[in-house]
Amino acid sequence: MHIISPKALKEFWSKHPAAETPLRAWLKTTRSATWKGLVDTRTDFPHADLAGICTIFNIGGNKFRLIAKIYYPSKLVLVRFVLTHAEYNQKGYKDDCEC
DSSP: OEEEOHHHHHHHHHHOGGGHHHHHHHHHHHHHOOOOSHHHHHHHOTTOEEETTEEEEEETTTTEEEEEEEETTTTEEEEEEEEEHHHHHTTTTTTTTTO
16 A cells, blocks of 8 residues: 555654654554455455444554545555544544544
8 A cells, every 4th residue: 555644653753752663553554465355454444334434443451543534446545633532532533534
């Protein structure tokens, strides 16, 4: 899968160092993936869930959330938000995800 933009992940872990290792693991797994749909995504990330048109990933033992739009036919993962659990609970991502 092609990820746009890993820069957002690096910016997040520079502010939240505990997120670096799990986000790097997510990057590595996602880059080597060949997902065709959510079922495939869940083979790598069993707790991935849909929220509107976005996929929500639990990162770092549920401490962080990565919200992405995945375009399976073009093998594109568009990172929209990386949030702490508290930020995620504010639900500011919902408009972007058409929830």
